[in-house]
Amino acid sequence: KSSLLNALLNEDKAIVTPIAGTTRDLVEGWVRLKNIPLHLIDTAGIHQSDDIVERIGIDRSIQSIDSADLIILVLDASMLHDERDEQLLVLTQNKPRIIVYNKSDLAIKEYPLQISALNKDIQPLIQEIEAMFAKHLLATKQPLLHNERQIGLFRLAQNHMENAKQAIEAGYEVDIITIDLQQAYDALTGIVHGSQKASLIDEIFEKFCLGK
Incomplete structure (x- = not known):
């Protein structure tokens, strides 16, 4: 073994x-x-x-x-x-x-x-x-990022969310914060493009004003 x-x-x-x-x-x-x-x-x-x-x-x-x-x-x-x-x-x-x-x-x-x-x-x-x-005889318990493109988009979204968090803590204007939130949203929708999971991202971001 x-x-x-x-x-x-x-x-x-x-x-x-x-x-x-x-x-x-x-x-x-x-x-x-x-x-x-x-x-x-x-x-x-x-x-x-x-x-x-x-x-x-x-x-x-x-x-x-x-x-x-x-x-x-x-x-x-x-x-x-x-x-x-x-x-x-x-x-x-x-x-x-x-x-x-x-x-x-x-x-x-x-x-x-x-x-x-x-x-x-x-x-x-x-x-x-x-x-x-x-053959789907096995399934992972957690969703997976399947390729380098998805991993890159996830990291990009993570960076923009961190920037938005720091901007909120610094008291920046909402319009400035929205820029990073929108870019994070775009990166995440890029991961699940064409998937029904996109509705989950809408749910996550519905409390933010993203200028959609």
Whole structure:
């Protein structure tokens, strides 16, 4: 799992060793796949343990499963399913998930979705994630800015709103304040142009005199 997180982030975020139980706490990072921003969480492996610290990490892993939008269940392609694998399959069966088999270079048989995280051969998994979003099998909980144009317009609107706030605090004339408010409005409508969401912006600005 940790090798996969590092491969997706393209950095050595998580410690990777051959020793089971190396990851004891949540390791997090952000990555953008095309227009899909992902908040990745590498969790401790879920299994029975007598180690108090490791058990805390396992409890946090289970909590992360409950709150996650997508589970990437990483199984070992170099061995058959064991009891722990079967438990994980049951634990995640009612969640949106992708079952991926790591160590494809050591696979004992052909699996539907195979990768080699250590060799950074993870494109099949990336394609599967993108396909789930494209088919609307997954949805983010927050609206997204999809491209550089929208991000630029949002920042422009943010700057104009800050200018308007400062002008109000300084006691400037309404006409001067209106200039920045109008430009902020124009930037925001540029983001949602052609969308029904434009009515939301009208609602936000209806209390201001924008000279529309």
